[in-house]
Amino acid sequence: MSEIKTHARAVADVIDGLIVASVEIARTPERVFQALSSREIVDWWVNPGVFDTREWSGDVRVGGRWHASGIARGAPYSLEGEFLEVDPPRKLVQTWHRQGTPGAPSTLTYMLEPIAGGTRLTVRHAGIAAPDQRNNMSAGWRTSCDRLSEILPTRKG
């Protein structure tokens, strides 16, 4: 499946507090959708010892709730939200809120499209609130992601 690109890409729009990321995966949209909407999330929102999602549960239907919790740099965190759009295997939209923080939740949109040899997954994380509301989580993730960034390029995708 040589058409599939090796690396994920992600860009930030500072003005709008928006992240857009994409990756190509040599699996069907149905298979990828399953990984986005099931407890499999604990397998990829994780960097052992630094950022570790331990639990995920979700009622994957419009209006259903989801919840995730784990440990980031030794401190527990808890995320929750509501599914706004559930259209397997094409699209999944959910709100995203860290418990115990003020402010409106952000919105996470997954879009899946079939390509030659697999699926292109695009993530749009919009409406990320001002730093005073999300600073702690950001700090935890920044550290975990920096360390993951150091590790990942040395491994074959």
Place this chain on the structure above:
Amino acid sequence: MSRIEAKTDVFRAIADPTRRALLDRLRAGPANAGTLAADFRSSRPAVSKHLRVLREARLVVDTRIGRERVYAVNPVPLQSVAGWLEGYRAFWQVSLTRLKRNLEEK
């Protein structure tokens, strides 16, 4: 003012489209309030009010030249905000890479 408060001010300041346009204009070169008001076909008090918000967020700096204040872009706060959002950007990049690896290994 703490660093976090300063960053919040930056977000508030750039939430307004007129202020974003003012920043874009000032990136082309420093200007005084009168010139900016003419460029934007806006009243000088209205422009001065926006400039004050931008100044308080430290997105612009003003220099007194004779009787005039000349405004210029200060790029540092926006870089600081960009650094904060970088945590999310990096999170998605590494998470999606991990997702790809997990699925393709199975």
